[in-house]
Amino acid sequence: MTHRQRRSGAGGSVLALLAALGTLAGAALVGAAPAGAAQGWTQLAAGVRYEQFDISAAAGPAHAHVLRVDLDEPRVRVELLYPGAVAARATVSGMAGAQGALAGVNGDFFNISETQHPGVEATGASVGPAIAQGRALKAAVPKGQRFGPALPPGTGTKDVFGVGTDRLARLDALALDGEVRTPAGQLPLGGLNQYALPVGSVGAFTPDWGSASRVRATCGTDTDRAAPCSTDTHEVTVRDGQVVAVADTPGSGPIAAGTTVLVGREAGAQQLRKLSVGSAVTVQHRLVASSARVAYRFALGGYPVLVGGRPLPGLDDTTSAVRTAVGVADGGRRLYLLALDGAPDYRRGLTMAEVADTMRTLGSIDAFSLDGGGSTTMAARMPGTGAVTALNHPSGGAERPVPNGIGVFSAS
Incomplete structure (x- = not known):
């Protein structure tokens, strides 16, 4: 189980109440945040806020970076970040900057290596389906061909997180x-x-x-x-x-x-x-x-870890790692984008069960795991700066090129 010590600021009282109700019962508080930690939520634009906080986890302390995105703010939208081709890779900050996004996180697992097939090059293409601006870019590979950790029971490569033309976020399968x-x-x-x-x-x-x-x-x-x-x-x-x-x-x-x-x-x-x-x-x-009756404006692959407020049965509770996830709240009108820090002091990360607990405590009803480890990146254009830069420390020491991500755009 996990527990977080948040800085004072907007939204803290709600999460304190959730913790008091036992959402993450039995866990220990963490000490003060490292130098430079945000004090509560930082407003990046209308409907987009950023926060960072510490988590006391089974393997040791972890540090989380979170974007809260309110989709009922008409100036905010979420789109697929990708480098212009399915079989290509770029950094999250590079894709966000090139596409004019305010912020973003890395997305789906992908074909990263081909050591089993000598002479065959890895394509860099993602595992699951992808939709960009309403256009289907790709479909899912067979389950036995995926890259990434073992899937929870009942999930597969067709699972997606997406936002429909109704501007509501949801989990689905394509x-x-x-x-x-x-x-x-x-x-x-x-x-x-x-x-x-x-x-x-x-x-x-x-x-x-x-x-x-x-x-x-x-x-x-x-x-x-x-x-x-x-x-x-x-x-x-x-x-x-x-x-x-x-x-x-x-x-x-x-x-x-x-x-x-x-x-x-x-x-x-x-x-x-x-x-x-x-x-x-x-x-x-x-x-x-399989579920939505509206067309998707944006979608990408991964796998669910929280559905209807309940963690999926069989989530791994022993393997800790740096993680990226997205949570859906308020009937699909709000998102929480989570990226853990890969700095040496925090690199042990969270188990998938701890990720589900963390997303639920943030307020998510549904949550979806994205690629982690060296791929985990959150990037944003912070107030007073002109460029999109990584907010977390990627565990490999630098941003890893990835095939896609979730981009947060603001017209404000």
Whole structure:
């Protein structure tokens, strides 16, 4: 269990009451914050506030950085931070600065290394679905292909945190619904801009993918990320409704506007071999929500740790690490973005059970875990400064390039 000593300021009385009610019962208070700690909430813009505080955790002291974002403030919005391509990475501060964000945190887990597949380069692409400004960028890889810690029971790679066109935040799941129409019939689409395709499927790669090699998409299996790459692959390039090129192995390089590259493995490759240059092909795809009835303006992957005010059963309560999380409160009208500090004195971090407790004490009803460790970063443009800079100390000593993040934008 955890307990936090907050500095005096707005919102402190509510959290003190929650602690008194036993939300984090039995934990010890922490001593004074390090030099430079914020005293209560610091207003960054209308509807956006920042605070930092200490946490007494099982593995030792941790230090948290929190952004409170009020989505009912009309000048505030939340969007996907990403470097302009799915298979690319950049720092949180760099993406926030380039996109004009006020603040942000890192996002989804991602394809960070490929030691099991010699000669195959890591793509840097994220695990779960992603939506930017209402446009579906990618779908989820198979569960056995994900990078990151073990998932809590009942969760998967399709889980997302998102904000709908109704400006309300929520947790959901997004599944790919797509097909490839060919002269020989329709083929189900098994992937969209993913670093790993289901065995026997056909996946679509659009200009949003970027220039990274598509070979990684045919490596591993649905249950074993380290399994060898498939030796039965085929690639078809479609432009303006016609096949313009075919190849036996997946390629690389930018994909031109108006072009879709289809990659097949095993049974999917066998189906694509039936197509030749000049064949008429139509590709359709969309991401379908399991819960929301409104379209998503923004979404990214991770996994839930708190739902309806209750921690998920089976959350890890033994492994402590630097973490990033987002919490949803007030019926989706308020967010809490949490990033732990990676400085040596705090690097032991929190367990996932402690993260869920911390987010609940902040006021979250639902909470969602994002990538942690060396990826954990919170960046913002503080009052009186012109640049977006990291607020926490990344545990690797410098910001790690990541594929995406949550960006907080303000028109004020």
